[in-house]
Structure formats: structure tokens, C-alpha cells
Amino acid sequence: MTDTSASASHYLDQLADFACTTTLADIDPRALQHLRVIIADTLGAFAAGNQEPEMRALLARQMDEVAGGHASVVGTGQRLNPIDAAALNAAAGCWLELDEGNLASNGHPGIQVIPAALAVAQQRRSSGADFLLACAIGYEIIARVGAACDMRMCIHPHGTYGVIGAAVAAARLQGLDVTEMRELINLAGSSPIAGNRQSMKDGATLRNWYASHSAIMGQTAVRLVQSGFTGPRDGITPTCDEVLFDNFRPGDVVRDLGKRWLLADGYIKLYGCGRPIHAALDAVRQALASTGDPSHWPRADDIAHIQIRGFKFIAFLNRRDIRNAFATRFSTPFAVASVIVHRSHGLECFDDAAAADDTIHALVAKIEMVEDDNYSAQFPGRQLCDVVITLKDRTVLSGHTEVIRGEPANPADPEEYKAKFFDIARRAWPEDRVAAIHAEAMRIDEVVDMRALGGVAGL
Numbered sequence: 363m364t365d366t367s368a369s370a371s372h373y374l375d376q377l378a379d380f381a382c383t384t385t386l387a388d389i390d391p392r393a394l395q396h397l398r399v400i401i402a403d404t405l406g407a408f409a410a411g412n413q414e415p416e417m418r419a420l421l422a423r424q425m426d427e428v429a430g431g432h433a434s435v436v437g438t439g440q441r442l443n444p445i446d447a448a449a450l451n452a453a454a455g456c457w458l459e460l461d462e463g464n465l466a467s468n469g470h471p472g473i474q475v476i477p478a479a480l481a482v483a484q485q486r487r488s489s490g491a492d493f494l495l496a497c498a499i500g501y502e503i504i505a506r507v508g509a510a511c512d513m514r515m516c517i518h519p520h521g522t523y524g525v526i527g528a529a530v531a532a533a534r535l536q537g538l539d540v541t542e543m544r545e546l547i548n549l550a551g552s553s554p555i556a557g558n559r560q561s562m563k564d565g566a567t568l569r570n571w572y573a574s575h576s577a578i579m580g581q582t583a584v585r586l587v588q589s590g591f592t593g594p595r596d597g598i599t600p601t602c603d604e605v606l607f608d609n610f611r612p613g614d615v616v617r618d619l620g621k622r623w624l625l626a627d628g629y630i631k632l633y634g635c636g637r638p639i640h641a642a643l644d645a646v647r648q649a650l651a652s653t654g655d656p657s658h659w660p661r662a663d664d665i666a667h668i669q670i671r672g673f674k675f676i677a678f679l680n681r682r683d684i685r686n687a688f689a690t691r692f693s694t695p696f697a698v699a700s701v702i703v704h705r706s707h708g709l710e711c712f713d714d715a716a717a718a719d720d721t722i723h724a725l726v727a728k729i730e731m732v733e734d735d736n737y738s739a740q741f742p743g744r745q746l747c748d749v750v751i752t753l754k755d756r757t758v759l760s761g762h763t764e765v766i767r768g769e770p771a772n773p774a775d776p777e778e779y780k781a782k783f784f785d786i787a788r789r790a791w792p793e794d795r796v797a798a799i800h801a802e803a804m805r806i807d808e809v810v811d812m813r814a815l816g817g818v819a820g821l
Contacts, residue, residue: 373612374596377503378544380619381530386495386807393623397498399779400462400472402803403630405821406783407461408477409437409790411454416567421450432813433481434821437790441820444481448528448577452477456520456570458709459635459691460786464628465742465769467508472628474524474576475500479531482581483812488535490809498625500531503547503615505624507598510614511607515678518562521555521575522606526598528580533587542587549593550583551601562636563681565689629768630779634712635691638675641747641763642694643701645670649749649761656705662725665702666754669730670694672747673740677733682726687714698749699725708785745769795819 386394411417412435421435424446431443435450442450455461455473463470475497483493504527513519529550533543557572594600603610633640650659670676672694681693690696690712699722700711716722737746745766751759765772780800787796799816802809809815 371596373616374544374547374598376616376619377547378540381499381503381534381543381547382538382540384495384499384620386491386498388620389495389498390623390626393626394494394498396626396628397494397501398804398806399630399776400628401476401494401497401806402783402800403460403462403779404455404472404476405436405799405803406787407455407458407473408451409454409821410460410786411457412437412450413789414454414457417450417454417457420453424450431485432487433484434816436480436821437787439820444478444485445578445581447484448477448481448581449571449574451480452573452577453570456573457567457688458786459712460631460782462628462630463637464505464508464624465637465745466624466627467505468511468513468742469504469508469519469522469524470573471501471505471508471524471527471625473573474504474520474580475527475531477573477577478528478580479535480812481577482532482535484815485813486535487811487813490805490812490815491807492535493809493812494807496531496534499534500527500529502623502625503527503530505628506615506619507602509624510612511602511610513607515674516558516560517606518557518559518569518572520569520572521557521579523551523554523598523602524573524576525553525579525583526550528576529583530580532581532584536584538584538587545593546583546587547593548595548597549587549591550580551597552593553579553583554601554606555579556606559678562692563679563689565684565686565692567688627770629766630774630782632768632774632778632782633697633707634709635697636679637766638673638745639679639692639694639697640766640768641672641745642670642676642698642749643707644767645747645749645761645763646698646701646751647707647761648763649751649759650702652759659702659705660751660753662699662703662721664753664755665725665728665751667728667730667752668698668725669732669750670698670747671732671734671749672737673745674733674738675741676747677731680731684717684723687712687717690717693726695726695729695731696722698729699723
């Protein structure tokens with residue numbers, strides 16, 4: 363068990379001071395630019411996810427039963443109070459498995475922080491610069507907390523340490539002082555949800571609500587502190603060292619705090635499935651590149667066998683009894699088979715039609731999954747994966763991934779991120795508004811009033 367005495371107090375003091383005193387001028391410009399991309403990408407994920415039938419049904423119920431407000435339910439033209447709007451956006455942002463993430467932090471900081479920050483900023487008519495700063499601080503703190511403990515495979519990270527980031531971002535927008543911020547960090551750190559990863563493997567869309575817990579509890583934690591509630595002396599350590607995770611290292615949380623920005627090391631997804639699967643998809647596309655463009659890829663019937671060798675998380679996502687579209691996004695063999703059958707890697711690979719496609723399921727049955735202990739030992743620093751496709755004519759096609767495309771060590775073209783935004787945001791907005799909202803998001807710090815984001819029609 364980690365010591366929670368003097369050294370723990372010291373790291374908490376540093377976090378509280380960082381949360382209250384950091385300015386935009388203190389932040390690495392590269393990290394800030396990446397955050398603008400994350401914000402644009404996340405708004406697109408909100409808008410696209412809010413078009414799903416379940417999200418539309420939930421919004422209709424919320425509109426009838428909760429208080430109104432000025433926070434956008436992005437992509438719907440509706441506004442609610444900040445807690446409910448943030449919760450809906452958080453769930454929607456996870457729905458298509460397109461939200462950004464950070465392998466170093468063992469999770470997805472953006473979807474934990476941005477929904478609450480956006481809602482509070484809109485409710486309070488904060489500036490875009492203040493919103494950007496709040497997101498940067500909240501993201502950085504929880505990225506560091508996530509990086510400073512060992513994750514358990516059975517625990518889903520959404521709604522765990524992310525509560526701290528949502529709370530800190532909301533508090534920075536509301537002007538809490540250092541003493542209040544320290545209390546808040548402890549209270550929020552003591553308020554996680556214990557979601558399990560099995561829900562996502564089973565295709566249980568409840569998993570999307572885990573991120574909503576961060577949005578709800580983060581804002582609630584601020585209200586509790588403002589009302590005089592108190593947290594334990596160190597609320598983070600028990601959660602991250604005993605309750606949900608293991609081997610928490612407080613010193614790692616604050617090492618080079620304000621100098622090295624984990625925010626700059628996040629990724630933007632280019633495939634609509636779990637991040638570990640991207641290593642396999644990159645390797646598959648490399649293997650098939652030797653056959654020419656996708657129109658020349660082998661048909662599923664031409665394939666005799668596929669072996670995927672990778673790190674533990676790739677092998678963990680080996681579900682084959684796919685019951686719905688959501689489950690397709692957390693099955694390595696399904697994702698590989700669907701990309702090959704569709705000869706593409708877009709959202710069509712992970713929808714209801716794909717989930718019911720007998721050709722894809724027949725190819726899934728030909729896929730062998732192997733965990734390589736050496737590869738597992740090198741994750742997350744390297745995301746190693748080998749794919750060997752053996753055709754019925756005995757042709758062998760091989761692909762290898764060292765680092766997933768989109769990681770800092772293997773960056774993607776920023777135009778790909780923009781193209782992704784346009785592709786998914788068209789689900790919610792007409793073309794001219796898609797372009798305007800993307801441009802505004804990429805200059806978010808120039809926005810005078812966050813409530814006016816998206817123009818007259820709003821978000």
C-alpha cells in the first residue's frame with residue numbers, strides 16, 4: 363500500500379496549485395494545438411453519436427423530465443442544464459468508438475473532461491480561451507494519474523480517474539481557489555464508478571454511460587465542495603492503489619508537471635473500434651497493400667487462414683459471438699474480417715449490417731489469435747502486431763505494426779483528422795455548417811462566448 367502521509371500531501375498540493383495557477387501561456391504550444399484537434403474531433407463524435415436511436419430516445423426522455431439550461435446536446439439543436447447535457451454528450455461521444463485517447467494514460471482523457479467543461483463553459487458564457495485552458499488542465503492531471511498506476515484488465519477506465527479531470531476543468535471555469543481545488547481533487551478521486559471491460563466485449567451499450575459518470579460526478583463534486591462537503595486526506599491513492607488499480611506512484615503524477623505535457627501525446631482515432639485493434643488493422647492493410655488498391659484485395663473465400671499475433675489487449679478482444687453493432691467495435695477478429703470484406707475501414711465496417719453479415723462471420727472463423735508475451739511486455743510504448751494471411755493458393759501476405767498510425771511516434775496527416783470530422787459530422791449537420799463548426803473549433807480560443815459556439819443555430 364502506498365504511503366498517504368507527507369509525500370502524498372506534497373503531490374496533492376502541487377496538483378491543486380497547477381490547476382489554479384496555470385495559464386495558456388504556460389502550456390506547450392504543441393500540446394495546445396493538439397488539444398484544438400482533440401476538441402474538434404470530440405465535437406464531431408458527440409454530434410455523430412447523438413444521432414444513434416438510443417441516444418435520441420434518451421434525449422427525448424431527458425427533455426421531458428430534467429431542467430432546461432444553456433448547454434448544448436451537440437448535434438441535436440437542443441439545450442439542457444449542464445449536468446444532463448454533459449452526460450448525454452459523453453455517452454454519445456463513446457458510442458461509435460471514435461473518441462480520442464492516450465495510451466500513456468491508459469485511457470481516454472478527452473471524453474472524461476470535455477463534456478463537463480463544454481457544458482459549464484456554455485452555461486456560464488465563458489470564453490473559448492477559458493474553456494481551452496480548463497480542458498488542458500483537466501486532461502493533463504488525469505492523464506498523469508492514469509499513467510501513474512497499473513490498470514487491471516477487468517476494469518474499464520471510463521468514469522474512474524476521469525472524474526478528477528471533469529471536476530478540475532469545471533472548477534477552473536468557476537474560479538475555485540487552491541484550498542478548494544485540493545479538497546475537490548480528493549473528493550472527486552474518491553467518487554469513481556467500477557465499470558468492467560466485459561460489458562464492452564458483450565456489446566453492452568451501458569459501457570458508454572461510464573464516461574457520463576465523469577461528466578455528472580465531476581460537476582457534482584464541485585457543487586459538493588462549494589456546499590462544504592469534504593473528501594478524505596488523499597482521495598486518489600486508495601482508488602488507484604487498492605480499489606480499482608494497482609501500484610499507484612504519486613511521484614510520477616507530478617514529475618515534470620508543467621514542463622512535459624502528456625496532452626501532446628494523445629491520439630485521434632482513424633478506425634471506429636477499440637484502440638488496441640488498430641495495431642491489427644494497420645498490419646492487415648500493410649499486408650494487403652502488396653495486392654494493390656482495395657479493389658484488388660483477396661475475397662474472403664480466397665483466404666484459407668489468418669494469424670494475428672500481438673500484445674495482450676489484442677488477444678483479450680477476441681469475442682466471436684457478435685450480437686450487435688457495438689460489439690463489432692471490440693472484437694479483433696471481427697474488425698479484421700470486416701475491413702477485408704468491406705475493402706475499407708470506415709463506419710460501415712462496424713454497423714448493424716456488418717454485425718449480421720455471414721461472409722464476415724465465416725472469415726472470422728478462419729482467424730487465429732495469439733498473444734506474444736514479448737509483445738505484451740513492450741506495450742504501451744510499442745504496439746507490436748504481426749498479421750499473416752494465407753490464401754487458398756498458398757500465397758502468404760504479411761504485415762507488421764511497430765507503432766499504431768496516429769501515435770506521436772507515427773503521426774497521421776492532420777488532413778486525415780479533418781476528413782474524419784467531416785465524414786462523421788455530416789450525420790448531424792449540413793455541409794456548410796460542418797465546415798464552419800470545424801473551423802471554429804480549431805480556433806476555439808478566439809471564441810468570445812462559448813454559448814454562441816456554432817452560430818445562431820448553435821451546436
